[in-house]
Amino acid sequence: MELTSARSTYYGDIGHWADRTPVHEAASLGRALQLQQLIAAGASVNIVSVDNFTPLHDACIQAHPNCVKILLEAGAQVDVRTIHGSTPLCHACAAGSIESVKLLVDHGASVNPSLTALTASPLHEACIRGNPDCVKLMIAKGALLEAFDIYFGTPLHAACAKAHFDCALLLLNAGAKVNATKFHETALHHAARAEREDLVELLVEFGGDVNISDNLDHIPRDYTKPDSPTNLCLLQYGSNPLSLQQLCRIIIRTMVGTRAMELIPKLDISQRIIDYLMFKSLISSE
Structure with a gap:
C-alpha cells in the first residue's frame, strides 16, 4: 500500500499540522475493534501525518501489539520512517513491547536501519529505555553491536549512560567491545558518571580500561564524587593490577x-x- 497524507489544517502562527485521523487515534488508544472497522470501511493503514507518523508508529509507541498485528496484516509498511528517521521497530523497542517487536521482525522489519543524525537503532532504543527482553531479541536477530549513535555512541554506551545493568551484561556477553569510544569516551566513563559501582565492576571484568582518557583528558574516576563507592572502586582498580x-x-x-x-x-x-x-x-x- 502507498503512503497517503492526512488532511492538513492551518493554525496561524503555528503553521500547518496534519489532523489526527481516526485510524491514528484507534491505533494509539489500542481500540482494536474500531481499527478493524475503519480498515474494513476502506481507511488507509498507511496514512501519514505531517511528521510522517503512521498508525503503526502510534500502535508501537503505545505498546498495543493487537493493533500492530491488525495493521501489519492489513498492509502497513513495516519500515516507514518518521521525519526524524525512526521506524516502528525503534518505537516498539523503546516501549519495551516484546510482542510488538516480534510481530514487526516476523513481517520483515529491519533490525539495522540506516542511522541518521537524529536517529538511534532499535537496539539503542531498547538499551536507552532498559528493556532487556528486546535487547536479547535484537541481538539474536543480528543487530549490530557497534552501531554508532551520534548522541550516545554504541548500544553499550547507551546502556551504561542510562545505568541499565542487565542490558549491558547482554551486550558484553554477545561480544560488544568494552573499550569502544565516542569522542574517546568509553562505557566506563558513562558508568562512572552514573555512579554505578556494579556497572564499573562488570565492565572491568570484561576488560574495561579504568585509565583510558576521553577528549577532555579525563579518566572514568574523574567523573565520580570524591570518596563515593564508585570512586573508591575505580581507584582500587587503577592502583592494583588485575588478578x-x-x-x-x-x-x-x-x-x-x-x-x-x-x-x-x-x-x-x-x-x-x-x-x-x-x-x-x-x-x-x-
Whole structure:
C-alpha cells in the first residue's frame, strides 16, 4: 500500500499540522475493534501525518501489539520512517513491547536501519529505555553491536549512560567491545558518571580500561564524587593490577569468545588455565 497524507489544517502562527485521523487515534488508544472497522470501511493503514507518523508508529509507541498485528496484516509498511528517521521497530523497542517487536521482525522489519543524525537503532532504543527482553531479541536477530549513535555512541554506551545493568551484561556477553569510544569516551566513563559501582565492576571484568582518557583528558574516576563507592572502586582498580583469574577470563573472552566461558567450569584458576589451553588447542586443530 502507498503512503497517503492526512488532511492538513492551518493554525496561524503555528503553521500547518496534519489532523489526527481516526485510524491514528484507534491505533494509539489500542481500540482494536474500531481499527478493524475503519480498515474494513476502506481507511488507509498507511496514512501519514505531517511528521510522517503512521498508525503503526502510534500502535508501537503505545505498546498495543493487537493493533500492530491488525495493521501489519492489513498492509502497513513495516519500515516507514518518521521525519526524524525512526521506524516502528525503534518505537516498539523503546516501549519495551516484546510482542510488538516480534510481530514487526516476523513481517520483515529491519533490525539495522540506516542511522541518521537524529536517529538511534532499535537496539539503542531498547538499551536507552532498559528493556532487556528486546535487547536479547535484537541481538539474536543480528543487530549490530557497534552501531554508532551520534548522541550516545554504541548500544553499550547507551546502556551504561542510562545505568541499565542487565542490558549491558547482554551486550558484553554477545561480544560488544568494552573499550569502544565516542569522542574517546568509553562505557566506563558513562558508568562512572552514573555512579554505578556494579556497572564499573562488570565492565572491568570484561576488560574495561579504568585509565583510558576521553577528549577532555579525563579518566572514568574523574567523573565520580570524591570518596563515593564508585570512586573508591575505580581507584582500587587503577592502583592494583588485575588478578590472574581476571586476566585469564579477559583473555578467554577476547580470543575464543563468550561461548568458551560457558564450556569452562568454575574451577580453581590452575584448572581453568588448563581447560583454556585444551580448548584453544581444539579450536586450532579444526
